[in-house]
Amino acid sequence: MKTTELAIVGAGPAGVCAALEAASCGVKVTLIDREEQIGGQLVKQTHKFFGWHEKSAGTRGIVISGDLADQVKANPDICFMGSAEALGYFQDDGVLLLETPVGIQKLKPERLLIATGASEKMILFPGNDLPGVYGAGAVQTLMNVHGVRPGKSVLMIGSGNIGLIVSYQLAQAGVKVAAVVEALPNIGGYAVHASKIRRLGIPIYTRHSIKEAYGTACVEGAIIWQLDDNWQGIAGTEKQLDVDVICLATGLTPLCEFLWQAGAEMAYIPELGGFVPLYDENMETTVEGVYVAGDAACIEEASTAMAEGRLAGLAIAYSLGKVPADEFSRKRAESLKELDELRAGPTSGAIVKGLAVMKEQMRKRVSQ
Amino acid sequence: MESSDIRITQHPILDFPDRRKIKFYWEGKELEGYEGEPIASALHAAGIKVLHKSLKQGCPRGFFCAIGNCSSCLVVVDGVPNVRACTEKLRAGMRVEMQEGVGPVPASKE
Ligand code: FES
Numbered sequence: 105m106k107t108t109e110l111a112i113v114g115a116g117p118a119g120v121c122a123a124l125e126a127a128s129c130g131v132k133v134t135l136i137d138r139e140e141q142i143g144g145q146l147v148k149q150t151h152k153f154f155g156w157h158e159k160s161a162g163t164r165g166i167v168i169s170g171d172l173a174d175q176v177k178a179n180p181d182i183c184f185m186g187s188a189e190a191l192g193y194f195q196d197d198g199v200l201l202l203e204t205p206v207g208i209q210k211l212k213p214e215r216l217l218i219a220t221g222a223s224e225k226m227i228l229f230p231g232n233d234l235p236g237v238y239g240a241g242a243v244q245t246l247m248n249v250h251g252v253r254p255g256k257s258v259l260m261i262g263s264g265n266i267g268l269i270v271s272y273q274l275a276q277a278g279v280k281v282a283a284v285v286e287a288l289p290n291i292g293g294y295a296v297h298a299s300k301i302r303r304l305g306i307p308i309y310t311r312h313s314i315k316e317a318y319g320t321a322c323v324e325g326a327i328i329w330q331l332d333d334n335w336q337g338i339a340g341t342e343k344q345l346d347v348d349v350i351c352l353a354t355g356l357t358p359l360c361e362f363l364w365q366a367g368a369e370m371a372y373i374p375e376l377g378g379f380v381p382l383y384d385e386n387m388e389t390t391v392e393g394v395y396v397a398g399d400a401a402c403i404e405e406a407s408t409a410m411a412e413g414r415l416a417g418l419a420i421a422y423s424l425g426k427v428p429a430d431e432f433s434r435k436r437a438e439s440l441k442e443l444d445e446l447r448a449g450p451t452s453g454a455i456v457k458g459l460a461v462m463k464e465q466m467r468k469r470v471s472q
Numbered sequence: 473m474e475s476s477d478i479r480i481t482q483h484p485i486l487d488f489p490d491r492r493k494i495k496f497y498w499e500g501k502e503l504e505g506y507e508g509e510p511i512a513s514a515l516h517a518a519g520i521k522v523l524h525k526s527l528k529q530g531c532p533r534g535f536f537c538a539i540g541n542c543s544s545c546l547v548v549v550d551g552v553p554n555v556r557a558c559t560e561k562l563r564a565g566m567r568v569e570m571q572e573g574v575g576p577v578p579a580s581k582e
């Protein structure tokens with residue numbers, strides 16, 4: 105059976121940064137992704153990153169992912185396995201099962217990092233299962249990676265940064281955005297994204313939601329309505345929209361089935377995106393030697409995912425005896441400080457609260 | 473929508489390189505797509521959105537996540553069921569069928 109010092113599942117921003125950090129300390133890394141390409145969801149982010157303390161401010165996601173991919177390819181200590189899907193991790197014998205183009209393979213890593221990212225949250229409304237109801241990530245993939253327009257006219261649900269950015273990208277690709285609806289009284293994303301799409305004449309309806317999607321085989325239209333203070337639709341406020349696509353940008357939830365399967369203890373912490381694995385300050389889960397980073401640990405931005413990846417990569421290198429203790433504590437302190445700074449912005453309040461809940465649960469667990 | 477409007481040819485930021493056009497079959501009908509793109513993207517560009525009929529009630533299903541997470545897009549490819557149309561790459565001559573429920577049992581290879 106093949107062995108490796110560190111196997112990383114997911115070659116998005118968190119996984120790649122962990123790989124680069126660990127390899128720089130002398131760890132032999134196998135980086136696994138089901139896609140052929142390195143970069144995860146960054147490969148479809150055509151917008152420039154910016155915001156509160158963002159490291160990669162002013163750079164487009166597609167440029168960042170190209171740069172990360174070049175660094176991985178140039179590093180002799182990282183073996184990238186693309187088109188390989190991790191099927192499961194068997195704690196008892198420490199074996200990772202992979203489906204690759206040449207068949208099922210087993211890999212035995214000394215350490216495992218799960219950086220599988222996130223999946224979209226579904227919301228409830230009649231007709232939500234019709235073809236034409238797509239996750240925002242799906243719309244980006246179809247249009248920004250494969251060059252296919254998702255439809256003629258789109259209703260965007262959710263005005264967080266993803267909803268606003270994807271609306272703008274749709275307009276760039278020549279697709280009409282009929283409206284953006286937001287259940288909250290205020291727009292969720294940055295004002296600068298909102299003004300960009302408003303300038304294009306796309307209406308943003310706050311305190312509105314979708315009442316239903318209709319159509320026989322596919323989406324043929326949608327009805328939106330205003331919500332009262334108890335989140336109930338107000339009869340008489342319905343608006344009918346002629347759309348063939350309904351795009352859900354209603355939030356993400358950690359994609360952590362792999363961690364459930366691997367036996368990690370999970371907790372429901374809504375501020376972090378739903379069910380998340382419990383992990384310590386080194387990003388190690390309750391399964392010894394199994395680490396987590398990025399959106400699989402907590403739904404945040406690419407910049408925090410990258411910082412978490414570096415922290416996990418460093419901690420793993422230390423646990424393998426590749427980094428002296430003093431260097432480890434110095435670098436770890438820097439890494440934690442970087443994460444604190446990234447989370448100092450006004451939009452990170454919930455995350456900070458959720459991480460405090462995580463810390464408390466870990467503390468209770470240790471003292472038991 | 474005409475298939476000429478559905479493929480993006482001009483974009484302010486992205487370039488879509490020319491790829492090889494190939495023929496494949498959807499429900500026995502010959503269609504064109506680009507080699508190596510996902511089946512779902514070729515079908516979408518050809519105006520086909522219903523890929524699957526749900527298990528119990530036979531409701532139409534299309535893709536949802538487009539990255540292999542949700543299994544909303546299962547189709548039958550060359551007789552093999554449960555292939556995710558959103559991640560499986562298009563090859564020339566591929567025979568793709570809508571999957572009804574769990575789909576057919578694939579023929580044994582002997
Ligand atoms: S659309 Fe989700 S798996 Fe294909």
